Amino acid sequence: MPHDPYKALYIHLPFCKHRCAYCDFATRAVDRDSPEIGEYIERLILDIRRKAKEGELSAIETVYLGGGTPSYIGSKHLSNLLYTLGVSMDLTPDVECSMEANPESITPELVRDIYALGVNRLSIGVQSFDDGLLKTLDRVHDGARAEEAVRMAQERFENVSVDLMCGIPGQTPEMFLESLRKAIDLGVTHVSVYPLTIEDHTPFRNMVDAGEIEDVNEEHEALMMAMAPNELTPAGFHRYEVASYAKEGYECRHNIAYWTGVPYLGLGTSAVTMTQNSARRMRVQDGEVVDDLDRRQMAAEDLMMKMRMCRGVSEDEVREAALLLPEVLEVYRGMVRDNLVERKGGRYMPTFGGWLLGNELYGRLYELAP
CATH class of the missing domain: 3.20.20.70 (Aldolase class I)
Structure with missing residues (x-):
């Protein structure tokens, strides 16, 4: 593509x-x-x-x-x-x-x-x-x-x-x-x-x-x-x-x-390539497609991956994602209430507890676009 x-x-x-x-x-x-x-x-x-x-x-x-x-x-x-x-x-x-x-x-x-x-x-x-x-x-x-x-x-x-x-x-x-x-x-x-x-x-x-x-x-x-x-x-x-x-x-x-949705090329046995455009993201490993995401799934994955990083995501990024994922604002509010995420300086950032419960934090975002 x-x-x-x-x-x-x-x-x-x-x-x-x-x-x-x-x-x-x-x-x-x-x-x-x-x-x-x-x-x-x-x-x-x-x-x-x-x-x-x-x-x-x-x-x-x-x-x-x-x-x-x-x-x-x-x-x-x-x-x-x-x-x-x-x-x-x-x-x-x-x-x-x-x-x-x-x-x-x-x-x-x-x-x-x-x-x-x-x-x-x-x-x-x-x-x-x-x-x-x-x-x-x-x-x-x-x-x-x-x-x-x-x-x-x-x-x-x-x-x-x-x-x-x-x-x-x-x-x-x-x-x-x-x-x-x-x-x-x-x-x-x-x-x-x-x-x-x-x-x-x-x-x-x-x-x-x-x-x-x-x-x-x-x-x-x-x-x-x-x-x-x-x-x-x-x-x-x-x-x-x-x-x-x-x-x-x-x-x-x-x-x-990797954590910010940048396209990457993998060469060699088992290396993964991530190819994307505005509508689709695919990961290929050893000639096999292992991921094929649409725009909504891309938006959810980007939010999830960025929450690995201390700086998290900006409120603007969340609002933009809400155009594709209407429930995302409520999900972030819920994560703030549960102390998985803190809202600070115009950003949503993971707490240390959020990192320790990473599967919970990432799972709530991933489930926005299964």
Whole structure:
């Protein structure tokens, strides 16, 4: 269908050194010298060139290399991929180009090479700086290696993010705070705090079912999520999304694109493409349509997604949505009454309780246009 220009590009690299026990992403563990990696990169390069010829990369403002563990595939493959991107689109410093990396596969050579080829934001999957918790999570790095990786990245990158996890079996609030303090002391510019979710069909789920580890304690997770801003805000971070904290100017623009209805192109196995125009929004994954929304459903989804962000939605946006969704004003009033949302400065913004009860908050908006 005729569609608005893609503004964001996601490239999926599904390879890892080791598949963690809690992971349910589209990833697989392969040898680093496996020909499968080279063949996959060649297919991606052909896809990038084809999309460039079709004019689909001309308006891209953010690029995100995710996985898997993009850093695991090494400098040679990443250089080939990034060089192709650089000649296929306008990969200037104004384009936010993020790459995920795990501590064990970050080297000075890798940092130097990807920085030279246009990556300007590195997101490191630390999860915890506590060695015992890292073993519980089945990670292949330890806390010292995570610190070393952050410092290596900072040799070139000003914009370094770390992922930290809360609700890990055996994790105390003090352990979580220690990891937060370590990230702050290291001088990172962005921190993502994720509650552990034990997904079906993962080794963690089997371990829970067998009584080998405890299931997630949602109250403990909520406590740790609530503690994060107390530590991060005085250190100069602000919360801009339910799980994301950044120093001013270091917010992840690519993730914001997902939450604000910006069209995005996905390349690689399992990557999702969101195509839209004024009347229709479609998501396609591996050639299959997984979402097909009309104007009313688009309006409801936009409100729902924006409520992930601290700034929520403006009263003007809600009034505009009411032209398609007449019940929306009453839904927002109800969420204010129930303390899921607060009305402040001409905006409807999620409360912390609203985030903790996210399924309730998002569900009320989603149900406006089932």
